[in-house]
Amino acid sequence: MTMHHAGLAEVVRRDPRYAYEAYEFVFAALTHTQRVLGRRPPELPEGEIGPEHHVRGPELLEGIRDLALREFGLMARTVFRMWGIERTDDFGEIIFNLIESNLMSKTDEDTRDDFHNVYDLDQALVEGYRICVDDE
Numbered sequence: 029m030t031m032h033h034a035g036l037a038e039v040v041r042r043d044p045r046y047a048y049e050a051y052e053f054v055f056a057a058l059t060h061t062q063r064v065l066g067r068r069p070p071e072l073p074e075g076e077i078g079p080e081h082h083v084r085g086p087e088l089l090e091g092i093r094d095l096a097l098r099e100f101g102l103m104a105r106t107v108f109r110m111w112g113i114e115r116t117d118d119f120g121e122i123i124f125n126l127i128e129s130n131l132m133s134k135t136d137e138d139t140r141d142d143f144h145n146v147y148d149l150d151q152a153l154v155e156g157y158r159i160c161v162d163d164e
Contacts, residue, residue, distance in 0.1 A: 061091025
């Protein structure tokens with residue numbers, strides 16, 4: 029998944045609490061969430077995404093959880109810890125770092141509080157995890 033982006037490298041340099049890969053994952057999770065919610069924008073020039081494509085903080089956190097479990101399974105919690113992520117608030121910090129660097133956008137209603145204590149990462153990523161096997 030790693031692709032070098034100079035803008036992301038600068039964000040990590042300014043706030044080294046979170047790994048570069050955490051920022052990449054947030055972008056992947058945004059795309060995943062928009063697709064799941066039917067809000068994936070068409071390929072448009074940068075900055076032309078409309079409000080109909082907007083994803084609120086709690087919606088994005090659900091997409092983050094879903095993608096993490098799909099990509100990392102039971103290792104999701106460990107991966108997040110390696111990236112410096114201990115609680116949902118950390119995703120808010122990552123998102124707002126990206127917003128402040130003009131790599132993401134927000135509405136006037138979006139705040140860091142949207143990410144505050146939305147769910148417990150241990151419960152969401154470890155407890156009750158089920159492996160689904162498709163019968164063919």
